[in-house]
Amino acid sequence: MKCDEVQATLPLFLYGELSFEEEERLEVHIDECDACRDALAREKTLFQSFDAAELKPSQDLLAECRASLHQSLMHLEPARSSLWNRLREGFTIHFHFTPAFAQPVGAVAMLFAGFFLARMVPSSFLDFHGMNSAGLVEPSASRVRYVEPVGSGKVQIVVDETRQRVLSGSLEDESIKRMLLTAMKDPSDAGLRVESVDLLKSQPQNAEVREALLSALQHDPNAGVRLKALDGLKQFAGDEETRKTLTQVLLKDDNPGVRTQVIDLLIQHHSDSMVGVLQEVMGKEDNGYIRMRCQKALRDMNASVETY
């Protein structure tokens, strides 16, 4: 490989977009060529300068966009009517002429129908829907519907109860933190969990928050939530407990995006205890990028890429 060719390919190398063989040839050349090593260092600096120019939308802009979209949706008919409406329409009989006496008769008939149907429905059906045998909604049925930052470090939370109310306060506020910790475990709403984790990840120094982030990283079924949690744990990539969790995630997570982020974090800190893990990954991983990162880390640690 010639120097010109190597230096032209450096961006693709840094993006991990070269084939295994191309990358191998490039690395061999760089090991032996001072000029190309310097060029690689310059390229890395250039990449970092791109990062500094990235724009992040302000929370105010995001809130404005959401409010406008909400308004627009209010004036739009859904693309398809709901299944319930279609079913209801299908089963509705339209009476154009109803005698006056028929109304009380119909009401009594519906009362009887309701009584007999209620006796036929198993009690487990009611329990599933959070109702006790008396048909009352349990007081704990309230849930957080939305969380969103509203600028100036404040957070706004909407909770569904018998009525809706808005809570606002800073992230340091204990009650706000508790709400967010609850919201990030809500199994019914992945969007809510993503945003709760996104807010809480600015406070990973808090032990409870950190524990919740570790738990989300390991157990949340949504990859978006796991990636957000991972983002919050980045600064603790050298911490032993965090590394232990990262290792488990690397070996078990089924999402290659999550595993890619995890391997990048883990190999930032070389440790001999990683050798076995990386070799295990090499034995089972089918993602080319992750295999390449493992291989490089093992080579840097003077370890073999396989167990014999």
Add this chain to the structure above:
Amino acid sequence: MAQAAVRMDEPDLIRAAQRGDQRAFEQLVRIYDQNVLRIALNLLRSPEDAHDIYQEAFLRVYKNLHTFRFDCSFHTWLYRIVTNLCLDALRKRRVRREENTVVETSEGTLDRMDTVEEQRADGNPQRQLMSHQLKKRIQETLASLTPRERTVFEMRHYQGLRLRAIGDMLGTSEEAAKNCLFRATQKMRAALGDFV
């Protein structure tokens, strides 16, 4: 009914939204909308245009969600809509004057980009000046890229998407996306070489 007992993950949300459940649709929006806004803002470098793309993209998704058949991931489908809208906006912008972010108001000069957050340089004035000049040069260089080059660069560098996924989104091959990225980085390097 206590909905908390019912599990609503992404595919469930999509199906509920396809049945016309607006609340499910808004929950779906909130999984992706920060990234959508970030892509639009970085590509168009204008908060107003980013706002418009955000609206247009999610309204298109809302109107066409019933045609989504789960034969690709939802985020690929959504990003395809967003990147195509951004490409169109960039192409339109080529035929009219590139807008300046600085506008005159009754209260004096206002930079519309002040409404976005940026990584701040440290307190060293010389570094701040350097950082400001560098950002300016990067913005100028990004503006000089073709819409496709700019989109591929944005999706690869800032969104971390693989070239294969970017090719799928733009309806082209991985190789074509790679060539675009290659050209974009060559231009960036040529324009910014004296800063590094």
